[in-house]
Amino acid sequence: MFNIVRVGMLLSVAMILGGCASSLSxxxxxxxxxxxxxxxxxxxxxxxxxxxxxxxxxxxxxxxGAVVGGIAGSNVxxxxxxxxxxxxxxxxxxxxxxxxxxxxxxxxxxxxxxxxDDGRMIAVTQGSDEKFVPGERVRVLTGGSATRISH
Numbered sequence: 001m002f003n004i005v006r007v008g009m010l011l012s013v014a015m016i017l018g019g020c021a022s023s024l025s026x027x028x029x030x031x032x033x034x035x036x037x038x039x040x041x042x043x044x045x046x047x048x049x050x051x052x053x054x055x056x057x058x059x060x061x062x063x064x065g066a067v068v069g070g071i072a073g074s075n076v077x078x079x080x081x082x083x084x085x086x087x088x089x090x091x092x093x094x095x096x097x098x099x100x101x102x103x104x105x106x107x108x109x110x111x112x113x114x115x116x117d118d119g120r121m122i123a124v125t126q127g128s129d130e131k132f133v134p135g136e137r138v139r140v141l142t143g144g145s146a147t148r149i150s151h
Contacts, residue, residue, distance in 0.1 A: 019035050023076050023124070043138055044115050044135065044136070044138070045133060045134050045137075046114060046121065046134060047112075047113070047131045048112050048113075049111045049113075050108065051108075051109045053106065062094045062098040065093040065094045065098065066093050069089070069094065070086045073085035073086045073094060074089065090126075108128050109125055109127050110126060112138075114138060114140060122147075126148055126149065134147015139151070
């Protein structure tokens, strides 16, 4: 019973840490981007396409899964069986933990293609927190290594 509680706690920690992934929305800013100058240019939306933005793949999911798998696997058999179960459980748990982290942090996004007044076109992929319609005027904000589109 105690191992079930430990496994539950480890899974909770992994899910919380997975939720710490940075926002990819047009309205989300990292601490480093706050209070920084951004170049603003007006453009017209040419097209909008729904896309999937892959999730985070950090060591957190892998390590949490390996720990949980190792604990669960160590409960199999006794003696050498317990050791083999722990090793196999750790490997399988690590693979599963990584997949779970990537799946829970995956999000829907938009690929927004815009045309500047000089004819130049760019496409920006960002989270789908705002609705964009072809033909509407938008702001393209560029600063540091980030570009985003907003109204």
